Amino acid sequence: MDAKHDVLVIGAGCAGMRAAIEAHDAGADVAIISKLHPTRSHSGAAEGGINAALGNAAEDSPEIHAFDTVKGSDYLGDQDSIEIFTREAPGDIYQLEQWGCVFSRGEDGRLAQRPFGAAGSPRTVYAADITGHVLIQVLYEQLVKRDIEVYEEYFAWQLVVHQDRCQGVIAWDLLHGGLKAVGGKTVVLATGGVGRLYRATTNAYACTGDGMSMALRAGLPLKDIEFMQFHPTTMYPSGILITEGCRGEGGILRNSEGERFMERYAPTAKDLASRDVVSRSEQTEIDEGRGINGSVLLDLTHLGAERILTRLPGSRELAMVYAGVDPIHEPIPVRPGAHYHMGGVETDTNGLTELTGLYAAGEVACVSVHGANRLGGNSLMETITFGRRAGRAAAEWALANTTVEVPASATRDAERELKALLARSEGERPWRIRDELGQTMLENFGVFRREDQMQKQIGIIESLRERYPSVIVEDKGEVFNSDLTQVIELGYLLDIAACMLQAGLARKESRGAHSRPHDYPTRDDESFMKHSITRWADGAPELSYKEVRFTKYLPEERKY
Amino acid sequence: MQVALKIWRYDAKTGDKALREYELDAPEEATLLDCLDIVKDRQDGTLAYRKSCRMMICGSCGMRMDGAAVLACKVRMYDIASAGQVPVISAMGNLPVIKDLVVDMDPFWAKFKAMKPYLQPGYDQPEDGREHVISQERMNVIHKESLCINCGCCVSECNAWDAEPEFLGPQALAKGMRFVGDPRDAAKVERLDAYSGEHGIWECTRCYFCNERCPKGVDPRDAIAKLGAEAMKEGIDKDMGAKHANWFVTSAKTTGWLRETELVPKTQGVVSSIKEMKFAMGLLKHGKVPPPFPPHVAEGVKESRALYDLVKEQGRDGALGIVQGERALSRLEHAAGDGHASRDQADVTPGEEPTRRGGE
Numbered sequence: 001m002d003a004k005h006d007v008l009v010i011g012a013g014c015a016g017m018r019a020a021i022e023a024h025d026a027g028a029d030v031a032i033i034s035k036l037h038p039t040r041s042h043s044g045a046a047e048g049g050i051n052a053a054l055g056n057a058a059e060d061s062p063e064i065h066a067f068d069t070v071k072g073s074d075y076l077g078d079q080d081s082i083e084i085f086t087r088e089a090p091g092d093i094y095q096l097e098q099w100g101c102v103f104s105r106g107e108d109g110r111l112a113q114r115p116f117g118a119a120g121s122p123r124t125v126y127a128a129d130i131t132g133h134v135l136i137q138v139l140y141e142q143l144v145k146r147d148i149e150v151y152e153e154y155f156a157w158q159l160v161v162h163q164d165r166c167q168g169v170i171a172w173d174l175l176h177g178g179l180k181a182v183g184g185k186t187v188v189l190a191t192g193g194v195g196r197l198y199r200a201t202t203n204a205y206a207c208t209g210d211g212m213s214m215a216l217r218a219g220l221p222l223k224d225i226e227f228m229q230f231h232p233t234t235m236y237p238s239g240i241l242i243t244e245g246c247r248g249e250g251g252i253l254r255n256s257e258g259e260r261f262m263e264r265y266a267p268t269a270k271d272l273a274s275r276d277v278v279s280r281s282e283q284t285e286i287d288e289g290r291g292i293n294g295s296v297l298l299d300l301t302h303l304g305a306e307r308i309l310t311r312l313p314g315s316r317e318l319a320m321v322y323a324g325v326d327p328i329h330e331p332i333p334v335r336p337g338a339h340y341h342m343g344g345v346e347t348d349t350n351g352l353t354e355l356t357g358l359y360a361a362g363e364v365a366c367v368s369v370h371g372a373n374r375l376g377g378n379s380l381m382e383t384i385t386f387g388r389r390a391g392r393a394a395a396e397w398a399l400a401n402t403t404v405e406v407p408a409s410a411t412r413d414a415e416r417e418l419k420a421l422l423a424r425s426e427g428e429r430p431w432r433i434r435d436e437l438g439q440t441m442l443e444n445f446g447v448f449r450r451e452d453q454m455q456k457q458i459g460i461i462e463s464l465r466e467r468y469p470s471v472i473v474e475d476k477g478e479v480f481n482s483d484l485t486q487v488i489e490l491g492y493l494l495d496i497a498a499c500m501l502q503a504g505l506a507r508k509e510s511r512g513a514h515s516r517p518h519d520y521p522t523r524d525d526e527s528f529m530k531h532s533i534t535r536w537a538d539g540a541p542e543l544s545y546k547e548v549r550f551t552k553y554l555p556e557e558r559k560y
Numbered sequence: 561m562q563v564a565l566k567i568w569r570y571d572a573k574t575g576d577k578a579l580r581e582y583e584l585d586a587p588e589e590a591t592l593l594d595c596l597d598i599v600k601d602r603q604d605g606t607l608a609y610r611k612s613c614r615m616m617i618c619g620s621c622g623m624r625m626d627g628a629a630v631l632a633c634k635v636r637m638y639d640i641a642s643a644g645q646v647p648v649i650s651a652m653g654n655l656p657v658i659k660d661l662v663v664d665m666d667p668f669w670a671k672f673k674a675m676k677p678y679l680q681p682g683y684d685q686p687e688d689g690r691e692h693v694i695s696q697e698r699m700n701v702i703h704k705e706s707l708c709i710n711c712g713c714c715v716s717e718c719n720a721w722d723a724e725p726e727f728l729g730p731q732a733l734a735k736g737m738r739f740v741g742d743p744r745d746a747a748k749v750e751r752l753d754a755y756s757g758e759h760g761i762w763e764c765t766r767c768y769f770c771n772e773r774c775p776k777g778v779d780p781r782d783a784i785a786k787l788g789a790e791a792m793k794e795g796i797d798k799d800m801g802a803k804h805a806n807w808f809v810t811s812a813k814t815t816g817w818l819r820e821t822e823l824v825p826k827t828q829g830v831v832s833s834i835k836e837m838k839f840a841m842g843l844l845k846h847g848k849v850p851p852p853f854p855p856h857v858a859e860g861v862k863e864s865r866a867l868y869d870l871v872k873e874q875g876r877d878g879a880l881g882i883v884q885g886e887r888a889l890s891r892l893e894h895a896a897g898d899g900h901a902s903r904d905q906a907d908v909t910p911g912e913e914p915t916r917r918g919g920e
Contacts (some may be wrong), residue, residue: 036612036618036620037620037665037669038712039618039709039710040610040612040613040618040619040620041618042618044613044617044618045613045615045617045618054690063764065658070870083915091689093691094689094690095685097692098679098685098686098692098744099678099679099754100678100679100739100742100744100745102699102706102738102742103691103700104692104696104699105699106696107693108693109693109695109696110690110691110693111691112696125704130617130707132617133617133707133709134706139707141677141679142678144672144673144677144678145678174673175658176695182613204612204613204614204615204618205611205612205613205614206612237587237589238589238614238615240614240615241615277676280647311705314617317616318615318616321616321634321636322589322615324589379759428603429605430601431601431602456676473605474604474605475606475608477606477659479571479573479608479658479659480608480658480659480660480662481570481608482600482609483600483605483606510666524893
C-alpha cells in the first residue's frame with residue numbers, strides 16, 4: 001500500500017471537494033485523488049445556477065422547492081431525499097457565501113435569484129453565467145486552507161474490496177507513471193457523469209463514468225441508469241452548453257419559420273418548461289422539418305446588449321467562439337445534447353452504497369433527488385448538500401473503525417492486467433469504437449426512444465464490446481500516458497452504455513427523460529413508478545426494480 | 561479542411577527534443593485542441609497534452625502557438641489553415657516541461673498557495689447566519705479577478721517571472737487582489753503587507769504581456785496595479801517600487817514635472833544613491849538630467865495640482881482609480897449609452913482576435 005487515509009475521496013469536483021472538506025472538519029485524515037487538478041473538474045463548467053429556497057426574490061419555501069423537484073422528477077424521485085435536500089440547501093448556500101463565494105447580488109445586496117425552468121419561484125442563486133466556476137474556486141480555496149492532500153492527476157482504476165468492505169483504490173499516477181494503491185477506511189466516489197457516451201454532449205472529455213463503472217465492476221447496483229437528461233440548448237455542432245439562464249433572462253426558442261414554438265407545447269411555462277419537455281419539443285420541430293441544420297434557434301437579440309453583457313457574458317463568448325455568432329445581433333443554433341445522468345450508483349440519504357465503506361455523491365450517485373428528470377440548478381445544489389452529508393458519514397464511520405488494508409494481491413492483479421494491456425501491439429485504435437458508440441447512442445438512445453432502435457443499439461454495443469479487448473495503446477511510456485487512460489475510459493463507457501440500454505428497453509412507458517412516443521407514449525404508474533436497479537452479472541447487465549419512497553406528494557400529470 | 565501543425569515533442573526522461581510536422585483533415589469548425597485530438601487518435605498516440613472541458617473554463621489546455629500562450633480550445637483553426645500557415649505548437653513558458661505540451665504546474669500552484677487564497681472571515685460577519693449584504697457595485701471591484709481559471713497563460717508569458725522565478729507572478733497576484741478587493745475579507749492590510757515583499761507587487765515590470773495573453777479577460781497587470789494602489793492607500797510603501805511610484809506622484813503634484821535628480825535617492829535611499837554619484841555626474845555632464853537647482857516648475861502646474869486634489873476628493877486613489885481596471889465596466893457604459901455603434905469598438909480587447917459579428 002503506497003498511502004492510507006481515513007477517508008479517500010475519488011474525484012475533485014463540487015461533490016468531492018465538499019465531501020473532503022466536511023470529512024476534514026469532522027476530524028478525519030482526508031485525501032482526494034483526481035485524474036484532473038481540482039479546478040479543472042467539470043463542475044466548473046456549470047453555468048446557470050444553484051437552487052435553494054432563500055426567498056430573496058419572491059416568496060419561497062423548502063416545501064415549494066420539494067414539490068417542484070418531485071413534479072420535475074416525474075414522480076420517480078425519492079421524496080425523503082428530496083425533502084432533506086430542499087430543507088438543507090439554504091444553509092449550504094449561506095455557508096458557501098460566507099466562505100467567500102462570489103455570487104451575484106440583487107438590488108438589496110442580498111444573493112440574487114433568477115427564475116429557472118419548472119420552478120415555482122425564482123430560486124436559482126447564481127454568479128452571472130459562471131456559477132460552477134465560482135463554486136469550484138471557493139471549494140478549492142477551502143481545500144487549500146485546510147491543507148487537504150490531493151493526489152493530483154491520479155487516475156482511479158479499480159476499487160479495492162477486501163473483507164466485504166471498500167478499503168481503497170488502485171490508481172495510475174499520470175504524471176510519474178506506475179500503479180499506486182491508496183487505502184481508505186472509507187471511500188467516497190465523486191467522479192461525475194458519463195456524457196461522453198454521446199456524440200453531442202455538454203460534458204467534458206473527463207466525463208466517462210469512471211466511478212459508475214468501478215462500482216458496477218465491484219458488484220454494486222446502478223439505479224435509474226436509463227435516464228439521461230438532454231439539455232435543450234447545446235450549440236450546434238460542438239454540443240457546448242448555453243445555459244438555461246439565457247431563457248431565464250428572457251431568451252426565446254424559435255423554429256426555421258421564426259415561430260416561438262414552445263407556446264404550442266407548454267402554453268404556460270413556454271420556453272421555461274422543464275428540460276425534458278423543451279428537448280422533446282425541439283426534437284419534434286427538427287424531425288418535422290422546421291429546424292435548420294438539425295437545430296433550432298435561441299434568440300436573445302431582444303434582450304439588448306447591456307443585459308447580455310452583464311448577465312450572460314460567458315454565453316456570449318461561447319457563442320462567438322464555437323458557433324461564430326454574436327447573440328446580441330443574431331440567434332444561436334442549438335439542439336438537445338446529452339447533459340446529465342439522473343441515474344447512478346444507488347445510495348441512501350447519507351451517500352452510503354450497499355457496500356460497507358463505500359459512499360457516493362454528486363452525478364455519479366443516485367440518491368435520488370432527480371428521478372426521471374432533473375430541474376436546472378438542482379445538480380450543483382445536490383453536489384454540495386449530499387457531498388457534505390456523504391463526507392460527514394464517511395468520516396464518522398472511518399473514525400469509529402481502525403483498520404485499513406489493501407491486500408498485495410489486489411495490486412499484483414492490477415499490474416498483471418495493465419501489463420497485458422500495454423503488451424498488446426496488434427489491434428485497432430480506440431477512437432473508431434468511441435466515435436461509433438457516441439454517434440449510435442445519439443441516434444438510437446437519444447431524446448426519443450423506439451423499440452427497434454434500442455434493440456439495434458444493444459447489438460451495436462455488444463459488437464463494440466467484442467472489439468474492445470483488441471484495442472491497442474500506442475504509448476507504452478510511464479509519463480503522462482493519456483493514451484492508456486483513454487483506453488480504460490472507453491471500457492467504462494461501454495459498461496454504462498450496456499446498462500442504460502437494458503434498463504431503457506425494459507421501461508415500457510414514457511417518464512421524464514425516457515420518452516417512447518411511438519409505442520408507450522404515457523406514464524404508467526401502475527407498472528413503472530419504480531426505480532430500475534442494474535447489476536453486472538455473468539458479463540451482462542441484470543435488471544430488477546425497487547419501490548419509490550413517498551412522503552406526501554401524490555402523482556399527478558405533469559403539465560407546464 | 562487541411563491543417564498542418566508543427567509540434568515540439570519533448571521527452572523529459574531522455575531529454576530528446578524534436579519539432580515534428582503533422583498534416584490532418586479536420587472539420588471547418590475545429591479548434592487547435594480538436595486538431596491535436598485528431599493527431600493523437602489517428603497518427604501518434606504518444607502525443608501528450610492536457611484537456612478536459614473544451615469550452616474555455618477548465619484551464620487545462622494552455623500551450624503556446626507560434627510563441628504566444630493560448631488555450632488550445634479557444635483557437636479556431638479555419639483562418640490559420642486557409643491562409644496556409646503552419647503554426648508551431650509548444651509547451652507553455654516559464655514552467656518545466658514534463659512531456660510534449662505538458663508542463664509541471666507545481667511552481668504555479670506554489671505561488672497560488674503562498675497568497676493564502678481563502679477568505680479570512682471575521683469582518684462584518686452576518687449575525688443572522690445568512691449571507692453578507694453587499695451591493696453588486698462593490699463586488700464588481702473583483703469581478704475580473706474572479707474570472708481566472710488558473711490556466712497559466714499569464715505566467716507562461718511573464719517577463720518578470722522569466723528574470724526572477726521567485727516572483728509571485730500575475731496569476732497569484734490577481735488571486736490576491738480577488739481577496740484584497742473583497743469587502744468580506746478581514747485581512748486586507750496583512751495581505752497587502754505580505755504581497756508587497758521582495759518578490760511581490762513591485763517586481764512586476766509592467767510589460768502587459770499577461771493582459772495581452774489572458775484568455776479570460778482577467779487583466780492580471782491591472783490587478784497588480786490595483787494592489788499597488790491599495791497598498792499605498794494603506795501606507796504600505798517601504799518597497800523601492802512603492803517609493804519610486806510615490807515620488808512620481810509627489811513630483812507631478814509639486815512641479816508638474818518628474819524631478820529626476822531626486823528620483824534615485826527617494827527610491828533607493830540616500831546611502832545607496834551616493835554610490836551612484838559618479839554615474840549621475842556623468843549624466844549631468846552630458847545633459848541627460850536637469851540640474852537639481854533651481855527646481856524646474858512646469859507652467860501648467862496648477863492643473864496638475866488640481867488633478868491631484870480631484871483624485872483625493874473623489875476617493876479614487878485606490879483600486880478604483882486604476883483606469884485600466886475599469887475597462888470592462890466602461891465597455892458596458894458604452895453599450896448602454898451609445899447603442900451599437902460605439903460598442904463594437906469599445907469591445908475589442910487587446911490580444912484577442914476580432915470575432916465575426918452578426919449583420920456584417
